């Protein structure tokens with residue numbers, strides 16, 4: 589059986605890397621032999637001679653992992669046993685730490701609390717909350733209701749980064765994981781990042797920890813999110829992150845950045861702030877919601893035009909889909925390679941790093 593053999597201290601990091609590449613064979617157990625660890629893989633990874641000292645080997649027979657039953661199957665069975673209708677079982681849910689967030693199917697509305705209890709027991713959660721109506725307002729505040737369990741504050745670990753948050757106050761979108769990890773792989777240690785809408789550190793902390801840029805300025809206006817941002821910086825020892833409390837229009841530094849992150853659907857309104865933050869040439873990542881047929885195409889043309897009006901020389905504009913937001917709407921990122929033009933030097937805000 590194909591395996592990657594690594595020294596034990598590097599095993600967890602390599603496993604995560606392989607997992608990201610979709611190469612770990614989940615049906616077999618990791619096995620320790622003579623101080624080295626064999627990680628079962630589905631195919632040869634691009635790892636040989638890697639910085640971890642990993643190599644691809646024939647690992648012989650690796651013990652099979654006991655396959656847990658599909659939780660959807662168990663849920664359907666348990667709900668039926670409780671007398672809930674067949675279609676009451678939620679098809680999807682989001683797990684953030686030990687809290688499960690789900691939409692209650694209309695057929696289960698009358699028995700929502702029973703549904704919450706069964707889901708909590710089957711998924712071994714501490715709390716189950718209903719996502720009542722999505723997120724709202726400039727702070728993207730979730731509208732949730734506790735169905736079962738106790739406490740909505742949790743710690744969610746994603747790609748080795750620990751995010752503390754209260755799911756009743758703060759949104760978290762697991763669908764943006766690929767965007768978070770790919771960005772961290774592109775930023776260089778000498779560079780400076782300005783995150784205009786940092787939240788609890790969704791982008792700022794993974795980039796700071798993985799890419800080790802010289803500094804990440806993280807602006808956040810919501811006091812509740814800001815408190816978690818500070819806590820998460822400490823928790824992940826991301827000492828290169830500078831948290832800036834308040835409206836990014838007032839707090840974002842000018843003339844410092846190679847990367848400007850705009851993880852908010854109101855981002856186009858703040859393009860002048862982004863352009864001003866550039867040191868010279870850099871990349872501005874503008875998140876937005878666009879009709880499906882506009883990505884790629886109109887999305888990048890529109891954002892590039894808005895950036896030019898905000899004072900940028902746009903050298904390149906590319907759009908990529910992050911996830912589907914609604915049947916005909918896409919959450920996409922328009923990435924601009926841009927230079928701060930003469931007009932981008934004017935405007936309000938601090939004139940340099942605080």
Ligand SMILES: C[S@@+](CC[C@H](N)C(=O)[O-])C[C@H]1O[C@@H](n2cnc3c(N)ncnc32)[C@H](O)[C@@H]1O
Nearest residue numbers: 726727728761785787808809810813835836851
């Ligand atoms: C939607 S969240 C970030 C989501 C995250 N990028 C993701 O994709 O999962 C955006 C954050 O921007 C913050 N925010 C909104 N307007 C702001 C402003 N003018 N200045 C700074 N932060 C702001 C909100 O409070 C919120 O925490």
